[in-house]
Amino acid sequence: MFAPNAAGTGFEAGQLTDLRLLATDSPPRPTSNVELAFTLPANATPPTVTPFDPADSNSYSQSSGGVTVYDSLGVSHTQTSYFVKTANPNEWQVYNYVDGVAAGAPTTLGFSDSGLLTTPADGKIVMDPFIPSTGAGSLNMSLDITGSTQYGEKFSLRNTAQDGYASGKLNEVSISEEGVVYARYSNGVDVGLGQVALTNFNNPQGLKSDGNNLWTETYTSGTPRTGAPDSSDFGQIQAGSLEASTVDLTEQLVNMITAQRNFQANSQMLSTQDQITQP
Secondary structure: OEEEOOOOOOEEEEEEOOOOOOOOOEOOEOOOEEEEEEEEOOOOOOOOOOOOOOOOHHHOOEEOOOEEEEOOOOOEEEEEEEEEEOOOOOEEEEEEEEOOEEOOOOEEEEEOOOOEEEEOOOOEEEOOOEOOOOOOOOEOOEEEOOOOEEOOOOOEEEEEEEOOEOOEOEEEEEEOOOOEEEEEEOOOOEEEEEEOOEEEOOOHHHOEEEEOOEEEOOOOOOOOEEEOOOOOOOOOOOOOOOOOOOOOHHHHHHHHHHHHHHHHHHHHHHHHHHHHHOO
16 A cells, blocks of 8 residues: 655655554634625615615625635634625625624725726735634635626626535545545545555566465566556556456356266266165
């Protein structure tokens, strides 16, 4: 088995180790990035109620409806964005809140006369840190609204996503065609525990049979070569499958039928002999 590398991005092809199956929970990951893709109505008018109050729907034009985010302990929180149309053409303000607490001052959104987002230029808004009451670390998040537009007459929330997750329980262990052994958790996290190492020989027919499906390297077989599945001349891994027969099934079936007929003939001969010898 090839061990995972230190960065967790691959496996150490030159380092063999035993496989360790982890039964522990998958640790949580705090949210650092929230993605929103929306379309604001181009014909919107400023709200009739000022100043902005998240508890009063008449003081803002639209709302993201709330995105579930996670702190460093895996506790969920709700991040909400409120959009307020200003008196200036193609201009809005967005107020970001986490669990009802303001996450910084409002940010101005600007759109071109063709409806494309122009402000902020990179499409990203850095929110003020949020301190959870759970004892978790500070939640530092940015809001990515790249691709948002101002079109038509209706508000549309086209996409919401975030990169955090809660802790997870081990659901199953599976093996891919590349031989990677994955621990799959209930929070959607897959952890590569190792990669199956395969060994091949330049001349497999030269191996010496030691019985019980064991084979020994010989001078004729050549030296062993170890590598990852589905690379070079190493085959793929198919989990949960039995190895197919390595003999000619037709020939073996004929031999079995022949053996059965010989057995029946011998049995008949013994039966006839027994009848003859009876007094």
